Amino acid sequence: MSSENGQGGGGAAGEGAPPEQLALIRESVRQAKAPRAKPRTWRGAALAEELPVARVLVDKGVLHLDRYFDYAVPAELDADAQPGVRVRVRFGAGRGRVREGRREGGGLIDGFLIERLAASDYSGPLAALAQVVSPEPVLSQELLGLARAVADRYAGSLADVLQLAVPPRNARAEQRPSPAPLPPPGAPEAGSWARYERGGAFLDSLAAGGAPRAVWNALPGPEWSEALARAVAATLASGRGALVVVPDGRAAARVDAALTALLGEGRHALLTADAGPEKRYREWLAVRRGSVRAVVGTRAAMFAPVQDLGLVALWDDGDDSHSEQHAPQPHAREVLLLRAAQDKCGFLMGGWSCTVEGAQLVESGWARPLVAGREQVRRSAPLVRTVGDQDLARDEAARAARLPTLAWQTVREGLRHGPVLVQVPRRGYVPRMACAQCRAPARCRHCSGPLEARDGGAVGGSLWCGWCGREEGAWHCPECGSFRLRAQIVGARRTAEELGRAFPAVPVRTSGREQVLDTVPGTPALVVSTPGAEPVAEGGYAAALLLDGWAMLGRPDLRAGEDALRRWIAAAALVRPQGDGGTVVVVAEPTLRPVQALVRWDPVGHAVRELAERAELGFPPVSRMAAVSGTAEAVAAFLEAVELPREAEVLGPVPVPAGPAGRPRRAGAPPPGEQWERALIRVPPGRGAALAAALKAAQAARMARASRAPRGGEDVVRVRVDPPDIG
DNA sequence: AGCACGCCGACT
DNA sequence: GTCGGCGTGCTC
DSSP states (O other): OOOOOOOSSOTTSOTTSOGGGGOOOOOOHHHHHSOOSSSOOOOSSOBOSSSOEEEEEEOOOOGGGOSEEEEEOBGGGTTTOOTTOEEEEEOOSTTOEEETTEEEOSOEEEEEEEEEESSOOOSSOOOBOOEEEESOOOSOHHHHHHHHHHHHHTTOOHHHHHHHHSOOOOHHHHHSOOOOOOOOOOOOOOGGGGGSTTHHHHHHHHHTTOOOEEEEEOOSSTTHHHHHHHHHHHHHHTTOEEEEEOSSHHHHHHHHHHHHHHHOTTSEEEEOTTSOHHHHHHHHHHHHTTSOOEEEESGGGGGOOOTTEEEEEEEOTTSGGGBOSSTTOOBHHHHHHHHHHHHTOEEEEEESSOOHHHHHHHHTTSSEEEOOOHHHHHHHSOEEEEEOHHHHHHOHHHHHSSSOHHHHHHHHHHHTTSOEEEEOSOOSSOOBEEETTTOOBOBOTTTOOBEEESSTTOTTSOEEETTTOOEESSOOOTTTOOOOEEESSOOHHHHHHHHHHHSTTSOEEEEOSSSOOOEEOSSSOEEEEOTTOOOEETTOBSEEEEOOHHHHHTSOSTTHHHHHHHHHHHHHTTBOOGGGTOEEEEESOTTSHHHHHHHHTOHHHHHHHHHHHHHHHTOTTTSEEEEEEEOHHHHHHHHHHOOOOTTOEEEEEEEEOOOOSSSOOOTTSOOTTOOEEEEEEEEOTTOHHHHHHHHHHHHHHHHHHHTTSTTTTTTOOEEEESOSOOO
16 A cells, blocks of 8 residues: 655745655645545655655653654655654644644654654654654664563553663764774683583583573672673674673673673773763664674663674672663663563573572573582682670670670681771661660651661760651650660761771771772771672682671561672672681571571572562562552552453552652652552562553553643652562 | 643623 | 633644
């Protein structure tokens, strides 16, 4: 069916007219209502002879607009208007004004050209493409397919995902040609992969063009980045590309260095947030154009358009920085899983610890475990000792000072041989308070927020609520009636001061969010750090002290145990092996499951047990959950309207506690002064896609209505698939 | 969001 | 008759 490319008639639209003016005269209302002999007519413009229709994704993240629109391709844009390019189109403005015989649409907005077609299935007349922004085809079929899958998985819009996947255009970066690609390197030696039972086989499979899938429990120590580099090199040797996603810039720099050491310059790109927009786009283009076949980067790199992908790899998937902050908040693990499935490429998910999701991938048979033997683990890991309540009770010194005797001894002994790491769970000087007797957290009597001591943690001073800011003058424990408080978590600086005074001859360094140290020398020093900011010590730490473990485990979160274990292991993995005197002391109850897993150095076993428990309780990731939040009326109306799959189960809604005052509001938290509710929706395994589809459909319907409502927005709900904080 | 279409009441 | 308020629906 070829469409009629009518020419002439619109003499006013001369060849010099801007393309958007080539849009058509709208048929009169009467004609539109009459049965249409010729379904559409383009007049006034010379259109492309072949495939005169462009299917366009309009770049507006609104759900009811999450579909394609067809535009006519003017002849002069024919050559550039190829699939994948950025375009600008007139959009909106109702049916358009008819002025001087030409229709003028609404404002110019951006979009992506999805495909060229011979005819449109739209029954009205088409507007013309206004502009091809640049001929660079930034949106490949693969990337489009991935973005579509991610949008579906997270009940989000394609436009939202594309905003995450395609960086903003930069003309200067685009003009510059990318370098010529280097030929594939030879296959690498096994290196540290030889320490794993199936490590060599995994590497061989990649080098031979295979697509092995593995969940890798990495041995403690610094070799992980080199191992990732070898997996990349093996994939490149097969003539394919590779992608590595890591949680932060420091980890990216390590893998970058390992890749440079193994392959030299020019074979890989580093995609991180701290490069400027031009450099970032230039690197991204080099990847898209096939000049560079390997990528390492932080979460935004999960969409990197690596050509002929042979391997996707993810390091430390339990780190919450793998969760994208922007809608629809996809997690790098899930994106790379979708990518591996779609591109039928290799998959490698590694870490010193193991998430429940990792255990699930192995248990389901989708991936194979890549682990070292117990003997190898024992040789690589430090000795782990615990200090529990019983020890503390017996320990007079511990009651006076904050540190138990074993901890003192370990630090003193460690400092004779090298640096000692002290991990404290929270930065800053402001401690949160708990009952000194029963350790129940001290909470605000008005809003249940955490009470904090503002004056440097002096017990007996005044208390303030961290959420609503009210002062608490006469606290007593609602659980046991005690009037005594203790600092639940003492900040890094205070601990550093205490330890510094105790070991005056030793330098104290701190690493935390405001200043992260990358490495420290192998000389004796106290290194006080918050989780995730631990510097790497040259030659490894002689010892590590993991403080306030019970506070870390006390969080009312599904992942509290897994998280605590992951953070402890991340610190302990920087300590020398037991054979070289490496010792770790954790102040936590030895009977608790994560503590036992640390002592035995068995994060996989821990994850497997957690997985079994989650399956039994119907928790994610075994079942899938979504959170719907908003005002009580909005949530109720949404739940009324949504057509959930049969098996779906609605939990709640329950009131959402007000977010901490003053601090920037997280998505899903109510705006100041508004009371929100949240419902959880749960579906059994295999019904996640149906749930997401139902949520998306209901949201689209409601958004369309909400935009019409007076003071629109009040009945809009927030939908989040895989909510991160399930108590 | 933004705009046009159309139905219905009020006014020249 | 015709003007215009606002409820509804569409945007190629």
